[in-house]
Amino acid sequence: MIVPRIRLAGVAKRFGPRQVLAGVDLDVMPGESLVIIGGSGTGKSVTLKLILGLIAPDAGSILVDGQEVVGLKGAALDAHRARFGMLFQGGALFDSLPVWRNVSFALAGSAASRRAAAIDNLARVGLGPEVADLKPAELSGGMQKRVALARAIAARPPIIFFDEPTTGLDPITAAVINDLIRELATDLKITALTITHDMHSVRTVADRVAMLHAGSIIWQGPLASLDGCDNPHVRQFITGSAHGPIQMPGLANRPAR
Amino acid sequence: MALVAIGASVLAAFAAVGRLARFAGTALIRLVQPPWYPAQWLNQMLVIGWLSLPVVGLTAIFTGSALAQQIFIGGSRFNAASTVPAVTVIGVVRELGPVLGGLMVAGRVASAMAAELGTMRVTEQIDALVTLRTDPFRWLVAPRILAAVLVMPFLVLVSNALGVMGGWLLATQRLGFNSAQYLATTARYLQVDDVASSLVKAAVFGFFIALMGCFHGYHSGGGAAGVGRATTNAVVSSFILILLANLVITVILFGS
Numbered sequence A: 001m002i003v004p005r006i007r008l009a010g011v012a013k014r015f016g017p018r019q020v021l022a023g024v025d026l027d028v029m030p031g032e033s034l035v036i037i038g039g040s041g042t043g044k045s046v047t048l049k050l051i052l053g054l055i056a057p058d059a060g061s062i063l064v065d066g067q068e069v070v071g072l073k074g075a076a077l078d079a080h081r082a083r084f085g086m087l088f089q090g091g092a093l094f095d096s097l098p099v100w101r102n103v104s105f106a107l108a109g110s111a112a113s114r115r116a117a118a119i120d121n122l123a124r125v126g127l128g129p130e131v132a133d134l135k136p137a138e139l140s141g142g143m144q145k146r147v148a149l150a151r152a153i154a155a156r157p158p159i160i161f162f163d164e165p166t167t168g169l170d171p172i173t174a175a176v177i178n179d180l181i182r183e184l185a186t187d188l189k190i191t192a193l194t195i196t197h198d199m200h201s202v203r204t205v206a207d208r209v210a211m212l213h214a215g216s217i218i219w220q221g222p223l224a225s226l227d228g229c230d231n232p233h234v235r236q237f238i239t240g241s242a243h244g245p246i247q248m249p250g251l252a253n254r255p256a257r
Numbered sequence B: 001m002a003l004v005a006i007g008a009s010v011l012a013a014f015a016a017v018g019r020l021a022r023f024a025g026t027a028l029i030r031l032v033q034p035p036w037y038p039a040q041w042l043n044q045m046l047v048i049g050w051l052s053l054p055v056v057g058l059t060a061i062f063t064g065s066a067l068a069q070q071i072f073i074g075g076s077r078f079n080a081a082s083t084v085p086a087v088t089v090i091g092v093v094r095e096l097g098p099v100l101g102g103l104m105v106a107g108r109v110a111s112a113m114a115a116e117l118g119t120m121r122v123t124e125q126i127d128a129l130v131t132l133r134t135d136p137f138r139w140l141v142a143p144r145i146l147a148a149v150l151v152m153p154f155l156v157l158v159s160n161a162l163g164v165m166g167g168w169l170l171a172t173q174r175l176g177f178n179s180a181q182y183l184a185t186t187a188r189y190l191q192v193d194d195v196a197s198s199l200v201k202a203a204v205f206g207f208f209i210a211l212m213g214c215f216h217g218y219h220s221g222g223g224a225a226g227v228g229r230a231t232t233n234a235v236v237s238s239f240i241l242i243l244l245a246n247l248v249i250t251v252i253l254f255g256s
Ligand SMILES: Nc1ncnc2c1ncn2[C@@H]1O[C@H](COP(=O)(O)OP(=O)(O)OP(=O)(O)O)[C@@H](O)[C@H]1O
Pocket: A015, A018, A020, A038, A039, A040, A041, A042, A043, A044, A045, A046, A047, A089
């Protein structure tokens, strides 16, 4: 049997009174591209941070390549994180450093070679060398997102997390980014875990889709089974309807028309 | 009820001190272990030292002058107006130079550090550092503490010199003192021990300034309001620690 690249079992996390995750079970296989969908605030970003060890779960186990991550410290935790690249939802670029130093931050070598690598990676996300010397604050929101993406992939880690890679991008740039993620998964055998609200992205990027709702994974399956799926939550999400089992608090009692 | 409330706040205070001590300990341990980021150290020395010179210098000149004026007025009542140079140099070097220099740097630097680290915290830049295999203590905290401890003594030397100069300017221009005599008296009363004590104070103040700036910024709460609170807390707590440390050092060095 193949050991899953990532295995979450019974992972729970609460913030104050809010039980955000209440027993998440999820496997990601090596070389697979999994997309997590789910409503805003359901804990998708929190799930990624738990796997990276940025926050600790209240309960449950997180295995990466068969090794327990919860409770790792010091050098073992560093070694664990070295396997990951992460695109943060807000970009999280270092605003004191120019673009090229952001992109090449985790790379070793001379300044000239790191700069060249940065420009290579910028080109992969559709940005020209002229942005290399700008500061993040001088870029548009969509450009910042792409620089952050270039930074996440620069070190070619075996596992990459993409937290909403295409939000804020025009449809053409979004398509370029979707193709890039697809390519990383197919050609470089990178294990990719993507969070997105964009159904177009889901269809390009995903091998498999999982839906997070009310603190747990309520549905998962191969991309091909997404459209035939009869789970009402998933159906409501992929058709983008305001009416269905998923209700916004405050709007719950409005009659459907 | 009241006892429970007092007990709870005492426990909370102990917990806060414990967290602070752990933060400081971690920073110091990481400071002595590689990897080191010398470019970060130099950059911080520039930001803390060079850019603080104007504000520290002006504070010293103004306060040194005002001090000389007050000693002159006070001294005249006892026919002791001639003590102006001696008392000014002692007052400036032992107390005002380091304390006011420390407070001005705290206002400038502790707030800036808390705002910068706090923003990095709430925009997830600190999380991003970690995922890029860089320890925030080595990259952000240690360079700031090291730079502040190394640079503050230089700033305080400047502060002392300009404070004495401010007194001399006022005394010779307005109070009719003879310049050469004033400087000779100043030199006679300027003790090596006093200068050493002001440098010790400066280094300690620098440590507290950077520690408070980094600690509050690193643990900043969410959003702009959280960063604002972190900045305020950094300035207020570094002021209090500077004044308390000054008292403790003064009592230890001069009290007996
Ligand atoms: N550090 C934190 N402290 C307190 N609460 C938090 C923290 N991080 C996340 N939360 C809470 O956890 C919940 C889930 O947050 P998360 O960022 O994972 O949502 P999400 O599923 O990524 O949503 P979106 O699609 O809008 O990005 C939210 O209610 C949020 O308020």
